Amino acid sequence: MENNELIALIFSGIVTLLVCIYYMDKKHSVCCECDEVISHRKQNRYFLEKGGERLALCKKCYNRTNKQASLKAQNCSCCNKSFTTRMKIAELAGEFQSYFLCVKCEKQISKRAESTFLLNQLLSPDFIQKNSSFSDLESMVESSGIQLKTQDDLKLEVWDEFITANTSFSCWHDMKVSAETLMLKKQNDRIIRDMWDQ
Structure with missing residues (x-):
């Protein structure tokens, strides 16, 4: 075996060992949201910064997190209920601000609202x-x-x-x-x- 082949073999062994050590740490191999194991062969790897640490995130949780972050608001302006991506969010204009409401609060407000004025x-x-x-x-x-x-x-x-x-x-x-x-x-x-x- 030539020196170059030996060096290449040693180098690939070290890289393999480092990859194994890296992925044995759950922060890098298990989704921090759903606890699913993420294959080290995944081409697109996603991470979430939490408490100064970089934690692994599966593609499903990454997409869900992005959808949640893209909502107009995270909580109902009235009852403070957390919104999900499947909920209908109503927007109501106030004089100086907008309100984002869940269906239940929107119904209560529309019952109290008057549409005609003197x-x-x-x-x-x-x-x-x-x-x-x-x-x-x-x-x-x-x-x-x-x-x-x-x-x-x-x-x-x-x-x-x-x-x-x-x-x-x-x-x-x-x-x-x-x-x-x-x-x-x-x-x-x-x-x-x-x-x-x-």
Whole structure:
């Protein structure tokens, strides 16, 4: 046997021994999630950093972990139940944040939610002040000189023109939609806060 062959044989023996020692350690050969043995012949090896250690992860657990991490949220904003990849997650907009809800909490919230509001609720003094130079709805209507007695009066062209000229909106429809959206967001905040307090 030549020296080169002997060196190659010794080198391959050392490599084999190191591979055996490496894979005898469970951190490298057993999935840290499901305890399945991972073959040392696997081409794609996955690892998970936990407590400063690099632990082996099988492909199934790796895929599940990635799917879980890609969810919009990990817990229900209301009951704090952990979400799984199979659960339906509902997103509900609040005034300054979004809420992610499980099916049970979403049903409870939809039972408590109102979908119609009175005009003076919808166009609150805060909303009017923020979007016009008026202090409240009454002063805005009075300034317009338009008699608003029915819902149909809000569809008048003169009311639309007044809104365009005196508010930050291009028409009555845009103003109404914006006010409704804000009202629903505030309502969502209130309902979720009430459910947290229960």
